[in-house]
Amino acid sequence: SENSSSIISEDFKRILLPAVYTIVFLLGIPLNAAVILKIWRKRPNLSRNNIYMLNLAVADFLYVMSLPLLIYNYASHDYWPFGEFACKMVRFQFYSNLHGSILFLTCISVQRYLGICYPLSVWHKQGGRRMAWCICGGVWLVVSILCAPTFYFAATGQQRNRTVCYDLSTPTRSLDYYPYGMTLTCLGFLLPFIGVMVCYCRMAQILCRPVSYQGVSITPGEKRDRAVRMIIIVAAVFCISFLPFHLTKSMYLVVRTLPEAPCTMRNLFSVIYKSTRPFASMNSFLDPILFYFTQPRYRQSTRRFLVRVTTLRDRGTSV
Template sequence: MSMLDTNASKEQRFCKFSEDYKQVYLSLTYSIILVLGLPLNVMVLWLSWRQSKRWSCATIYLVNLMVADLLYVLTLPFLIITYSLGDRWPFGELLCRLVRFLFYTNLYGSILLLTCISVHRFLGVCHPLRSLPYRTRWHAFLGTATTWALVVLQLLPTLFFSQTDYIDGQMVCYDMTSPENFDRFFTYGMVLTLSGFVFPSLVILVCYSLMVKRLIKPGETLMRTGNAARTKSIRTILLVCGLFTVCFVPFHMTRSLYLTLRYLSSEDCQLLMVASLAYKLWRPLVSMSSCLNPILYFLSVGNNGVRLFQELRHNKVGEHPAGAKGERPRGGQIWSCATRRGSRSPSGVLLQRILY
């Protein structure tokens, strides 16, 4: 069956091209993301909840990241069913608006939370002493609360733009908006791309560039932490940059191109078809961040997280490695708000804490 692009404007309805690939491709990719993302994010949240009563800064940021992922992953069954039915939406308009809203909440919430993590880590590595008053649990909670508030305010218009309609006798849920509202959605979409993606990406790029420069050419104090700690920090930087390269950058590039061609009412059907295909191929891949974000958690906690997981599996919850009485578990101490044990000097404590 040859389907018309359900997001095409009335003026472009002469550009008919097959979208049969969506029935298989989107159903399959969303199913894979659901199967991988749901258990991974649930496990991370469970481990974070069981590992300590007093969360570190890293745990605060990462738990909020997992919550954003989980909210989106829970909407995937609706999309899987929809594309399996050939783009037919049987769930009503309310769920249509909610599913689209949660998709963008996960997308831009993840980007802003990764930005918070990057800034926090940048301050710890490049300005360890001056930034101490600002790298506290209170500031971490404030940063996550501000992030959620900004994301919700930015995305409230999607509840208006997202809606259902009948095309060829079947109900569809617009990915963007109806043809009548497209001009307004284009302006909103471009502003959202700049504020929710371009600006945070520049902040992350600057932070990580300065951090890599510092980690590659460490000073005498930084050398005390050893090569293993610096290697671990660089791996974390590469993971976040890879996440942007694979998931976020291609999605926003193809989406912006598709929006621009439609806004300019391009009569080149082949170009419009290529842009539409590229955008819809990358649209589910941006959700792969829901599967990759838990890797950031396990990379952050390292062997402590594996050890905790093994203890929980053997019903040893509440038993921690030998240490001082009352010592908090150290599994989530990356970018921690508290010092680690085992360092012989204040500066060594500080930088060992920063890098892990």
């Protein structure tokens, strides 16, 4: 939401955002709850990968729980009746989930990179699980610190005689928000993205070699396939969910701080940025799909469950 004096129609938000957020809510709640329950049931013997997946699912679940307020907000022409604190909290949940997901996916990628490229390293011998929990605690702390300024910048305000909840900052704080917004993008997206891509390029080199290369046995069969699937899915999540959002957000931050930029240009970039926001929320149901495709036992148990349901249904129809 921007100054009421120079607004390009944002009616698309009234249809696009509630529709996408409703789909994300309806898919994200059961999918992330299923991942959390599935992993938690095996907590005495959790792998490092599953520890990161559990934290990722918790971050997604907390975010998805905040969506009903945003669905109401955008369906009501940006009207925000829930008060200042709820506005700040919802914006904090969005950005903490977004950057938490990015960092947990980075942890999963680095973990798989070490497993593929350095299978005999000390990391794989002792203390791995405890270290993974410490890293997850560190991620939550870093995300909380990175996103804490959201409580200062996000605020309610009056626009066209109704209360709105500003996403980044109020228009009067645009210049103040700019350095923080760009820092958040660099530390919370750009650096992890570069790290993930470097890991994947190196993993792709290893996985494309023959099963035995220069006398060294390379990861065979199912493990290799699982690693390839993870590379494809995580790269897809970054490219679909995170890259368009951060790219358009950075462009919008630059344009809205230019004093000579016409109002129409500012609002055009605002519309472009806001139209990528639904993509950023999609990771909340794409992440459980990552878990499904990289966990053979989970796929098998889900398959057995679906076969059982189909069999019971067929019996019911044949009676």
